Amino acid sequence: MRNHLNWVAKNSAEARLKKLLDAQKTSLPAVDTEKSSVKDGFYRAFEDKFRGTREEIKRRVRVYLPFVMPIAARHPGVSVLDLGCGRGEWLEVLKEAEIEGEGVDQDAGMLEGAHEQGLNVYQGDAIAFLQQQPSGTRICISLMHVVEHIPFDVLREVVSEAKRVLVPDGILILETPNPENFMVGSCNFYMDPTHRNPLPPPLLAFVPEYYGFEKTKILRLQETEEAKNKAFFSMEDFLTNISPDYSIVARASAVPEQEVNSEEAAAWNKDYGISFSWMVSQNASNGSTKE
Numbered sequence: 001m002r003n004h005l006n007w008v009a010k011n012s013a014e015a016r017l018k019k020l021l022d023a024q025k026t027s028l029p030a031v032d033t034e035k036s037s038v039k040d041g042f043y044r045a046f047e048d049k050f051r052g053t054r055e056e057i058k059r060r061v062r063v064y065l066p067f068v069m070p071i072a073a074r075h076p077g078v079s080v081l082d083l084g085c086g087r088g089e090w091l092e093v094l095k096e097a098e099i100e101g102e103g104v105d106q107d108a109g110m111l112e113g114a115h116e117q118g119l120n121v122y123q124g125d126a127i128a129f130l131q132q133q134p135s136g137t138r139i140c141i142s143l144m145h146v147v148e149h150i151p152f153d154v155l156r157e158v159v160s161e162a163k164r165v166l167v168p169d170g171i172l173i174l175e176t177p178n179p180e181n182f183m184v185g186s187c188n189f190y191m192d193p194t195h196r197n198p199l200p201p202p203l204l205a206f207v208p209e210y211y212g213f214e215k216t217k218i219l220r221l222q223e224t225e226e227a228k229n230k231a232f233f234s235m236e237d238f239l240t241n242i243s244p245d246y247s248i249v250a251r252a253s254a255v256p257e258q259e260v261n262s263e264e265a266a267a268w269n270k271d272y273g274i275s276f277s278w279m280v281s282q283n284a285s286n287g288s289t290k291e
Contacts, residue, residue, distance in 0.1 A: 042109075054113070057089040060222060061144065064090075065097055066267035067171055067249055071139045072099045074259065075167055081138045083126035083158070084146035088114030095119065104129045127158055133165045141166060142173040147204065148195050159250075160211045168253040172208055175247035178220060180276060182239040201246050208250035215254075220273025221245040231286045233279040243273035 052060075068080065077100065082090050085103025087110055094101040095117075103121040105111050114121040122129065127150075130141070141162040147155050162172045179185030179198035189198050205216045220243035227241040 054087060054089055054092075057087075058093050061090045061093055063219065063221065063272075064140075064142070064173055064247075064249070065093065066263050067173075068094070068099060068140050069097060070261050070264040071167070071169055071171065074169065075139050078137065078139045078167060080140040080142065081130070081133065081165070082142045082144070083130060084143055084149075085114060085119075085121055086110045086144070087112075088117055088119045088121060090142060090144055091119045091121070092117050127154060127161075130158065130161050130165065133161075135164050136167050138165050139167055139170045140173065141170070142175075144173070144175045145177070147174050147199060148176045148189070148197070151196070156207060156211075159207050159213075163208070163211050163213060163252055166252040169255045169259075170252050172213065172250045172252070173247055174204060174208075174250075175221070175245060176204065178243055178246040180220075180246075181242040181244045184244050188244070201248070205248050205250075208248065213250040213252055215251040215268070217249045217268060218272075219247045219249060220275055221247060223274045227274055231282070233283055238276065238279060241274060242276060242279070246273065 072078070079100035079102055080091075080094055082088075082101060082103040085091055085105050086107070088103055091101045091103050091114065101120065103114060103119065104124055104126045105114075105121065106123065106125060108123055111121055111123055126143075126146070143158070147158075150158070159172065159174075166172065176199055177184050177189050177195075179189065179200055185198050189195055201218050201220075205218055209216055222245040223241065223243040227237065230237065230241075233241070
Protein backbone atom coordinates (compact mmCIF):
# COMPACT_ATOMS: atom_id res chain seq x y z
CA MET A 1 0.00 0.00 0.00
CA ARG A 2 2.83 2.42 0.94
CA ASN A 3 4.59 1.81 -2.37
CA HIS A 4 1.32 2.40 -4.26
CA LEU A 5 0.75 5.70 -2.43
CA ASN A 6 4.33 6.78 -3.14
CA TRP A 7 3.81 5.98 -6.83
CA VAL A 8 0.57 8.00 -6.93
CA ALA A 9 2.22 10.96 -5.17
CA LYS A 10 5.22 10.82 -7.51
CA ASN A 11 3.06 10.85 -10.63
CA SER A 12 0.88 13.62 -9.25
CA ALA A 13 3.97 15.76 -8.54
CA GLU A 14 5.37 15.08 -12.02
CA ALA A 15 2.05 16.08 -13.60
CA ARG A 16 2.02 19.38 -11.65
CA LEU A 17 5.63 20.06 -12.65
CA LYS A 18 4.88 19.37 -16.34
CA LYS A 19 1.88 21.71 -16.20
CA LEU A 20 4.02 24.45 -14.63
CA LEU A 21 6.77 24.04 -17.23
CA ASP A 22 4.27 24.08 -20.10
CA ALA A 23 2.80 27.30 -18.72
CA GLN A 24 6.26 28.86 -18.52
CA LYS A 25 7.01 27.89 -22.12
CA THR A 26 3.91 29.71 -23.37
CA SER A 27 4.60 32.85 -21.32
CA LEU A 28 8.33 33.27 -22.03
CA PRO A 29 9.63 34.93 -25.21
CA ALA A 30 11.48 32.78 -27.72
CA VAL A 31 15.24 32.64 -27.20
CA ASP A 32 17.42 33.98 -30.00
CA THR A 33 20.07 31.27 -30.05
CA GLU A 34 22.35 33.35 -32.26
CA LYS A 35 22.48 36.18 -29.73
CA SER A 36 22.82 33.83 -26.76
CA SER A 37 25.79 31.96 -28.24
CA VAL A 38 29.42 32.17 -27.12
CA LYS A 39 30.03 34.96 -29.64
CA ASP A 40 29.63 37.60 -26.93
CA GLY A 41 32.96 36.55 -25.39
CA PHE A 42 31.47 35.43 -22.07
CA TYR A 43 33.32 32.12 -21.93
CA ARG A 44 36.70 33.65 -22.76
CA ALA A 45 36.19 36.15 -19.91
CA PHE A 46 35.07 33.34 -17.59
CA GLU A 47 38.20 31.27 -18.37
CA ASP A 48 40.47 34.28 -17.91
CA LYS A 49 39.01 34.95 -14.48
CA PHE A 50 38.66 31.44 -13.04
CA ARG A 51 40.98 29.02 -14.86
CA GLY A 52 44.30 30.77 -14.28
CA THR A 53 46.80 32.89 -16.15
CA ARG A 54 48.32 31.75 -19.41
CA GLU A 55 51.69 31.18 -17.74
CA GLU A 56 50.09 29.15 -14.94
CA ILE A 57 48.30 26.85 -17.39
CA LYS A 58 51.50 26.45 -19.41
CA ARG A 59 53.32 25.43 -16.23
CA ARG A 60 50.67 22.82 -15.50
CA VAL A 61 50.56 21.18 -18.92
CA ARG A 62 54.34 20.79 -19.14
CA VAL A 63 53.81 17.61 -17.12
CA TYR A 64 52.93 15.91 -20.42
CA LEU A 65 56.15 16.78 -22.29
CA PRO A 66 58.10 13.71 -21.02
CA PHE A 67 55.35 11.51 -22.50
CA VAL A 68 55.16 13.32 -25.86
CA MET A 69 58.76 14.27 -26.65
CA PRO A 70 60.07 10.69 -27.14
CA ILE A 71 57.18 9.92 -29.51
CA ALA A 72 57.92 13.11 -31.45
CA ALA A 73 61.55 11.98 -31.75
CA ARG A 74 60.44 8.62 -33.16
CA HIS A 75 58.06 10.31 -35.64
CA PRO A 76 59.71 13.53 -36.92
CA GLY A 77 57.25 15.99 -38.43
CA VAL A 78 54.12 14.21 -37.15
CA SER A 79 51.99 16.59 -35.11
CA VAL A 80 49.85 16.73 -31.97
CA LEU A 81 46.12 17.42 -32.27
CA ASP A 82 44.56 19.36 -29.37
CA LEU A 83 40.76 19.11 -29.36
CA GLY A 84 39.03 21.99 -27.59
CA CYS A 85 42.32 23.88 -27.55
CA GLY A 86 40.87 27.10 -26.10
CA ARG A 87 43.51 29.78 -25.59
CA GLY A 88 46.20 27.38 -26.85
CA GLU A 89 48.51 27.08 -23.82
CA TRP A 90 49.34 23.42 -24.56
CA LEU A 91 50.04 24.22 -28.21
CA GLU A 92 52.35 27.02 -27.13
CA VAL A 93 54.27 24.65 -24.83
CA LEU A 94 54.61 22.19 -27.70
CA LYS A 95 55.85 24.96 -30.02
CA GLU A 96 58.47 25.97 -27.46
CA ALA A 97 59.60 22.31 -27.37
CA GLU A 98 59.80 22.31 -31.20
CA ILE A 99 56.91 19.84 -31.51
CA GLU A 100 54.34 20.52 -34.20
CA GLY A 101 50.75 20.95 -33.07
CA GLU A 102 47.31 21.90 -34.32
CA GLY A 103 44.23 22.84 -32.36
CA VAL A 104 40.51 23.17 -32.96
CA ASP A 105 37.80 24.87 -30.91
CA GLN A 106 34.25 26.08 -31.55
CA ASP A 107 34.63 29.28 -29.54
CA ALA A 108 36.06 32.17 -31.55
CA GLY A 109 36.56 34.20 -28.39
CA MET A 110 38.72 31.49 -26.84
CA LEU A 111 40.74 31.14 -30.04
CA GLU A 112 41.72 34.80 -29.93
CA GLY A 113 44.35 33.90 -27.33
CA ALA A 114 45.79 31.22 -29.62
CA HIS A 115 45.81 33.55 -32.64
CA GLU A 116 47.67 36.15 -30.59
CA GLN A 117 50.48 33.60 -30.14
CA GLY A 118 50.59 32.70 -33.83
CA LEU A 119 49.46 29.13 -33.18
CA ASN A 120 48.03 26.77 -35.78
CA VAL A 121 44.35 26.60 -34.79
CA TYR A 122 40.99 26.21 -36.50
CA GLN A 123 37.46 27.16 -35.52
CA GLY A 124 35.02 24.31 -35.80
CA ASP A 125 33.57 21.17 -34.24
CA ALA A 126 36.43 19.24 -32.61
CA ILE A 127 34.80 15.83 -32.98
CA ALA A 128 33.99 16.34 -36.67
CA PHE A 129 37.56 17.52 -37.18
CA LEU A 130 38.90 14.36 -35.52
CA GLN A 131 36.70 12.14 -37.70
CA GLN A 132 38.19 13.74 -40.81
CA GLN A 133 41.77 12.85 -39.86
CA PRO A 134 43.52 10.03 -41.74
CA SER A 135 44.51 6.95 -39.74
CA GLY A 136 47.92 6.88 -38.03
CA THR A 137 48.67 10.58 -38.52
CA ARG A 138 49.05 12.04 -34.98
CA ILE A 139 51.55 11.37 -32.21
CA CYS A 140 49.22 12.67 -29.52
CA ILE A 141 45.55 13.65 -29.26
CA SER A 142 44.69 15.77 -26.24
CA LEU A 143 41.48 16.98 -24.64
CA MET A 144 42.28 19.34 -21.77
CA HIS A 145 39.14 19.92 -19.68
CA VAL A 146 36.85 18.90 -22.53
CA VAL A 147 35.44 15.48 -21.60
CA GLU A 148 33.31 16.89 -18.77
CA HIS A 149 31.51 19.05 -21.36
CA ILE A 150 30.33 16.27 -23.68
CA PRO A 151 27.84 13.37 -23.44
CA PHE A 152 29.38 10.06 -22.42
CA ASP A 153 28.49 8.36 -25.72
CA VAL A 154 30.31 11.15 -27.56
CA LEU A 155 33.33 10.65 -25.30
CA ARG A 156 33.38 6.97 -26.26
CA GLU A 157 33.28 7.89 -29.93
CA VAL A 158 36.15 10.34 -29.48
CA VAL A 159 38.32 7.71 -27.77
CA SER A 160 37.56 5.15 -30.46
CA GLU A 161 38.42 7.63 -33.23
CA ALA A 162 41.58 8.71 -31.41
CA LYS A 163 42.81 5.11 -31.39
CA ARG A 164 42.43 5.05 -35.17
CA VAL A 165 44.11 8.42 -35.78
CA LEU A 166 47.13 7.89 -33.52
CA VAL A 167 50.43 6.40 -34.64
CA PRO A 168 50.96 2.97 -33.01
CA ASP A 169 52.94 4.38 -30.07
CA GLY A 170 50.90 7.59 -29.88
CA ILE A 171 49.09 8.73 -26.74
CA LEU A 172 45.68 10.10 -25.80
CA ILE A 173 45.51 12.68 -22.98
CA LEU A 174 42.19 13.29 -21.19
CA GLU A 175 42.41 15.92 -18.43
CA THR A 176 39.41 16.78 -16.24
CA PRO A 177 38.41 17.91 -12.71
CA ASN A 178 38.90 15.24 -10.06
CA PRO A 179 35.70 14.34 -8.16
CA GLU A 180 37.80 12.40 -5.60
CA ASN A 181 38.36 15.89 -4.14
CA PHE A 182 35.20 16.60 -2.14
CA MET A 183 35.18 20.35 -2.84
CA VAL A 184 35.67 19.77 -6.55
CA GLY A 185 33.01 17.05 -6.84
CA SER A 186 30.40 18.83 -4.74
CA CYS A 187 30.99 22.52 -5.55
CA ASN A 188 33.85 23.77 -7.73
CA PHE A 189 32.98 21.52 -10.66
CA TYR A 190 29.67 23.37 -11.04
CA MET A 191 31.31 26.80 -11.27
CA ASP A 192 31.45 26.20 -15.01
CA PRO A 193 27.86 26.31 -16.33
CA THR A 194 28.82 24.22 -19.36
CA HIS A 195 29.98 21.21 -17.30
CA ARG A 196 27.76 18.12 -17.48
CA ASN A 197 28.88 15.72 -14.73
CA PRO A 198 32.12 14.70 -13.01
CA LEU A 199 33.90 11.56 -14.26
CA PRO A 200 35.54 9.29 -11.63
CA PRO A 201 39.12 8.33 -12.57
CA PRO A 202 38.52 4.54 -12.84
CA LEU A 203 35.60 5.15 -15.22
CA LEU A 204 37.55 7.48 -17.51
CA ALA A 205 40.56 5.13 -17.46
CA PHE A 206 38.35 2.22 -18.52
CA VAL A 207 37.16 3.92 -21.71
CA PRO A 208 40.51 3.81 -23.61
CA GLU A 209 41.18 0.38 -22.11
CA TYR A 210 37.90 -0.85 -23.60
CA TYR A 211 38.75 0.58 -27.02
CA GLY A 212 42.04 -1.27 -27.20
CA PHE A 213 44.63 1.13 -25.86
CA GLU A 214 47.60 -0.90 -24.67
CA LYS A 215 48.39 1.05 -21.51
CA THR A 216 46.65 3.64 -19.33
CA LYS A 217 47.88 5.74 -16.45
CA ILE A 218 46.11 8.07 -14.00
CA LEU A 219 47.92 11.32 -13.22
CA ARG A 220 46.52 13.26 -10.26
CA LEU A 221 47.39 16.92 -10.70
CA GLN A 222 47.42 20.50 -9.38
CA GLU A 223 47.66 19.78 -5.64
CA THR A 224 49.40 22.49 -3.60
CA GLU A 225 53.03 22.28 -2.53
CA GLU A 226 51.88 22.70 1.09
CA ALA A 227 49.64 19.64 0.81
CA LYS A 228 52.37 17.53 -0.81
CA ASN A 229 54.78 18.31 2.03
CA LYS A 230 52.43 17.55 4.93
CA ALA A 231 53.38 14.72 7.26
CA PHE A 232 49.87 14.35 8.67
CA PHE A 233 46.48 14.94 7.06
CA SER A 234 43.45 16.19 8.97
CA MET A 235 39.79 15.61 8.09
CA GLU A 236 39.80 18.97 6.29
CA ASP A 237 42.72 17.78 4.15
CA PHE A 238 40.79 14.65 3.15
CA LEU A 239 37.95 16.90 1.96
CA THR A 240 39.95 19.61 0.20
CA ASN A 241 43.56 18.61 -0.54
CA ILE A 242 43.24 15.58 -2.81
CA SER A 243 44.54 16.60 -6.25
CA PRO A 244 41.81 18.79 -7.79
CA ASP A 245 42.48 17.65 -11.38
CA TYR A 246 43.55 14.38 -12.95
CA SER A 247 44.27 13.04 -16.39
CA ILE A 248 44.31 9.73 -18.18
CA VAL A 249 47.32 9.13 -20.42
CA ALA A 250 46.67 6.17 -22.70
CA ARG A 251 49.14 4.64 -25.16
CA ALA A 252 47.69 3.15 -28.32
CA SER A 253 50.03 0.18 -28.75
CA ALA A 254 53.06 -1.37 -27.08
CA VAL A 255 56.48 0.17 -27.64
CA PRO A 256 59.53 -2.11 -28.03
CA GLU A 257 61.57 -1.86 -24.84
CA GLN A 258 64.72 -0.85 -26.71
CA GLU A 259 62.92 2.21 -28.13
CA VAL A 260 61.82 3.58 -24.73
CA ASN A 261 64.30 6.10 -23.31
CA SER A 262 64.84 6.68 -19.60
CA GLU A 263 62.82 9.91 -19.50
CA GLU A 264 59.81 8.23 -21.09
CA ALA A 265 60.04 5.22 -18.77
CA ALA A 266 60.32 7.52 -15.74
CA ALA A 267 57.20 9.44 -16.79
CA TRP A 268 55.16 6.23 -17.03
CA ASN A 269 56.52 4.83 -13.74
CA LYS A 270 56.18 7.98 -11.65
CA ASP A 271 53.43 8.42 -9.05
CA TYR A 272 51.52 11.69 -9.51
CA GLY A 273 49.55 13.75 -7.04
CA ILE A 274 47.59 13.10 -3.87
CA SER A 275 44.89 10.47 -3.50
CA PHE A 276 42.73 9.47 -0.53
CA SER A 277 44.64 6.22 -0.11
CA TRP A 278 47.99 8.03 -0.21
CA MET A 279 46.85 10.33 2.61
CA VAL A 280 45.76 7.31 4.64
CA SER A 281 49.13 5.62 4.15
CA GLN A 282 50.99 8.81 5.09
CA ASN A 283 49.00 9.12 8.31
CA ALA A 284 49.56 5.46 9.10
CA SER A 285 53.30 5.72 8.58
CA ASN A 286 53.56 8.90 10.67
CA GLY A 287 51.25 7.86 13.52
CA SER A 288 47.50 8.08 13.89
CA THR A 289 47.58 11.42 15.73
CA LYS A 290 49.45 14.62 15.09
CA GLU A 291 52.14 15.36 17.63
